[in-house]
Amino acid sequence: MRFTHPVNTLKKLGCGLAFGAAAIMAMPTSALACTQIYMGSQLTADGNTYYGRSEDFGPRYVKHFGIEPAHKDGSKYTSVESGFEYKSKGATYRYTFVRDNPSQWEDRYDAYSEAGINEKGVSCSATLSTSYNEKAEEADPVTEETGIGEYNYASVILGESATAREGVELLGNLIDEQGVCSNDQIIIADNNETWLFAALSGHQWIAMRLTDDIASLNPNIGNLTYDVDLDDTENCLHSEGIESMPKEKGFAEYTDGKFDVAKTYGEEISEAGMHQWSRYVQGRDYFMAPLAEGTDYEIVKDEREDARATTGALVHEMQPLFFTPGKSDWNTFEMIRSFAARGENVAGLNANTDGAYAIGSNRNTEIHTFQIRHGMDPEIATIQWEMLSNAEFSVAIPLYSALLTEVSPYFSDQDVSFDHCEEEDVVNNEEPKNSINYVLMDINTLAYENRDSCATGVRAYLDALQKELIEQNLTVDEAMQAAKDTEARTALANKAGKAATKNTYVKCKAMLEEMRDYLKEGDFSEEFVPSDYDADNDCLVESITYADEALSDEDVAEPEVEEEATEEKSEGNNMAAMAVGAIVIIGVCGFVLYRRKKA
Known part of the structure; x- marks a missing residue:
C-alpha cells in the first residue's frame, strides 16, 4: 500500500527536488534548501570534530526537542511517507530527538526524528535530500511501497545502534532488503568514527568514513565529486551491486579508469538548481576556500514570479564534496554560525543586498x-548544540544528549499548539508561554521583516549570548569529565540542560519583548539595540548564570504553571493518547515522553 501525506510532500518539495537550469523558467521555485556541514578534527582549534545540518522548510514551522525512552521489548517502526516497517530484534536505546509537531503528521508523535544522540553515544544527523539521474532512476527507482526514508532514519539508527558502524550496517541492510523511498545523505557518528551515508538509488548505497583532515559542505547536490576505494572495508561500506548493477544496465561511469560513484548515480550538473549553487558558493567563501566568479561559476537571475530568490549561481563544472578550508583553527562559535552564512562577503550573492538565497535563510526550521x-567516554564525548529556529537570529543550546533523561520545560513539548506558526501579527500577539521554540521563531520573524532597523542589534546580542554559553560550557564540561560515574553525570547533564535552556529563554524572551515595544512605538530614527547589550565591549550587560546554576546545589528554577493551564494540558494529552492509540504519554518534570504500548 502506498502512503502519502500532504505535509511530507511539501517537505520533500522544500528539501528534495532538483530543477534543471535549461528549464528554469518552467519549474517551481521549491528547490533543495537544506545544508550539511562537516569539519575534521585536524582543522579545528580544539581538536574536535564538528558536523551538522540546517533544515529548510518554511519561515514559521515549530520543531520539538525531546527524549524517546528505551523499550525493553523493542519497537515497531512504521512510516507515513511509505509502507516501511521494521521490528526491533531486541531492546532499544534511549535517545534524544528533534521532531515535527504531530498536527502536521496525522497526529503521530514519531515523525522525522532528525537529530539526536542515544545512550551509547551514537549521534545522527538526518536528512540531506539529494537526487539521482534518469538512468539510475530507470534502473533502480526508489520505492514508497517498502522503502525507509527521512521519517524513520534517525529513529531506527539511534534506537538500534550501539556504534556508528552498527548504524551504517543496519541502514545498509534495510535498504538491501526493503529499499529507500528517497535519495538522501545522513551522517552517523560516535566517539571514534564519523560516517557519511548516501542512499544512491532504490537499493544502492555507500557509506564513507570521514577523515580528520577534510571539510565538507553540501546544499543538497547529489553529484558533488569524491574519490573512494570500494575495496577498503575499513573506511568504505556499500551495497553489493553498487558497481555491478549500473555496469550491467549500461550506465556505469569511470574517471581515469576508476568507477565513479557520484557521476554514475548523481544528477547531471545542469539539474542542480541555481539556489543550491549559490549556497555552495557562500559556504565555500565562509570557510575561506572561495570559488571564483567567471572561472568557477556565473551569477544568474531567477525571473519567475514565484521565485524564492532573484539571484543564484551556476557552476561551470561539478565541484568536490570534500575540500580544504583556508585555515585550520575553526572554533565552536564559527562552526555554529556557519549555518547562518548569507554570503556577506560574496559579491553578487549577498543575501542581504543581492536577492540571493542563503544557507541561513528565513526558511530554516532547525539547526x-x-x-x-x-x-572520550561515549557518554560525554558528543555535545549537541541545538537551535530550534532560523540560524540567522538564533542561539544554539549545549546539551549532553547521551545522558539526558529530563528535558527543560522551556522546550515546548509536542502537545503545544501549532497555531502560533500561522500568526501574521507577531508584534501584538504573543507566543505560548515559556516556549523557547516560539520565542526564537518570533525573534527571527521580527528581525527578518524589519532588517533595516532590527537585524544588526539582534544579531550582535545573540552572538554575545552564544559566546557566553560556549565559554561557560567549558566550566560545566570540566565538572562533567570529573564526575565519578554515570549516575552523577546524568544528574549533571539534566541540570546543565535545564540551566542552559532557562538562561537562553530568559535572555531571548526579554529581548523579544523589547523588540515588540520598539516596533509598536514606530520610531525607527535609531536602530534597535537590546538594553542588555554593551555595544562598546560587544558583550552582555549582565552575564548569564548557566555554569553557576548547573554546578550549584540548588535546583534550576522552573516556570510557574497555572493550575487551569495544567488541567487543560492534561486533557489535551489524554485526547492525544486516544487519537494515537498506540502511544501512552507520561509527564515527567514538566516535559513529555512518548512510549509505545507493547504489542
Missing part, C-alpha cells in the same frame, strides 16, 4: 551542530 571529542 544542530554536534561537537565530538574523539576517544
Whole structure:
C-alpha cells in the first residue's frame, strides 16, 4: 500500500527536488534548501570534530526537542511517507530527538526524528535530500511501497545502534532488503568514527568514513565529486551491486579508469538548481576556500514570479564534496554560525543586498551542530548544540544528549499548539508561554521583516549570548569529565540542560519583548539595540548564570504553571493518547515522553 501525506510532500518539495537550469523558467521555485556541514578534527582549534545540518522548510514551522525512552521489548517502526516497517530484534536505546509537531503528521508523535544522540553515544544527523539521474532512476527507482526514508532514519539508527558502524550496517541492510523511498545523505557518528551515508538509488548505497583532515559542505547536490576505494572495508561500506548493477544496465561511469560513484548515480550538473549553487558558493567563501566568479561559476537571475530568490549561481563544472578550508583553527562559535552564512562577503550573492538565497535563510526550521571529542567516554564525548529556529537570529543550546533523561520545560513539548506558526501579527500577539521554540521563531520573524532597523542589534546580542554559553560550557564540561560515574553525570547533564535552556529563554524572551515595544512605538530614527547589550565591549550587560546554576546545589528554577493551564494540558494529552492509540504519554518534570504500548 502506498502512503502519502500532504505535509511530507511539501517537505520533500522544500528539501528534495532538483530543477534543471535549461528549464528554469518552467519549474517551481521549491528547490533543495537544506545544508550539511562537516569539519575534521585536524582543522579545528580544539581538536574536535564538528558536523551538522540546517533544515529548510518554511519561515514559521515549530520543531520539538525531546527524549524517546528505551523499550525493553523493542519497537515497531512504521512510516507515513511509505509502507516501511521494521521490528526491533531486541531492546532499544534511549535517545534524544528533534521532531515535527504531530498536527502536521496525522497526529503521530514519531515523525522525522532528525537529530539526536542515544545512550551509547551514537549521534545522527538526518536528512540531506539529494537526487539521482534518469538512468539510475530507470534502473533502480526508489520505492514508497517498502522503502525507509527521512521519517524513520534517525529513529531506527539511534534506537538500534550501539556504534556508528552498527548504524551504517543496519541502514545498509534495510535498504538491501526493503529499499529507500528517497535519495538522501545522513551522517552517523560516535566517539571514534564519523560516517557519511548516501542512499544512491532504490537499493544502492555507500557509506564513507570521514577523515580528520577534510571539510565538507553540501546544499543538497547529489553529484558533488569524491574519490573512494570500494575495496577498503575499513573506511568504505556499500551495497553489493553498487558497481555491478549500473555496469550491467549500461550506465556505469569511470574517471581515469576508476568507477565513479557520484557521476554514475548523481544528477547531471545542469539539474542542480541555481539556489543550491549559490549556497555552495557562500559556504565555500565562509570557510575561506572561495570559488571564483567567471572561472568557477556565473551569477544568474531567477525571473519567475514565484521565485524564492532573484539571484543564484551556476557552476561551470561539478565541484568536490570534500575540500580544504583556508585555515585550520575553526572554533565552536564559527562552526555554529556557519549555518547562518548569507554570503556577506560574496559579491553578487549577498543575501542581504543581492536577492540571493542563503544557507541561513528565513526558511530554516532547525539547526544542530554536534561537537565530538574523539576517544572520550561515549557518554560525554558528543555535545549537541541545538537551535530550534532560523540560524540567522538564533542561539544554539549545549546539551549532553547521551545522558539526558529530563528535558527543560522551556522546550515546548509536542502537545503545544501549532497555531502560533500561522500568526501574521507577531508584534501584538504573543507566543505560548515559556516556549523557547516560539520565542526564537518570533525573534527571527521580527528581525527578518524589519532588517533595516532590527537585524544588526539582534544579531550582535545573540552572538554575545552564544559566546557566553560556549565559554561557560567549558566550566560545566570540566565538572562533567570529573564526575565519578554515570549516575552523577546524568544528574549533571539534566541540570546543565535545564540551566542552559532557562538562561537562553530568559535572555531571548526579554529581548523579544523589547523588540515588540520598539516596533509598536514606530520610531525607527535609531536602530534597535537590546538594553542588555554593551555595544562598546560587544558583550552582555549582565552575564548569564548557566555554569553557576548547573554546578550549584540548588535546583534550576522552573516556570510557574497555572493550575487551569495544567488541567487543560492534561486533557489535551489524554485526547492525544486516544487519537494515537498506540502511544501512552507520561509527564515527567514538566516535559513529555512518548512510549509505545507493547504489542
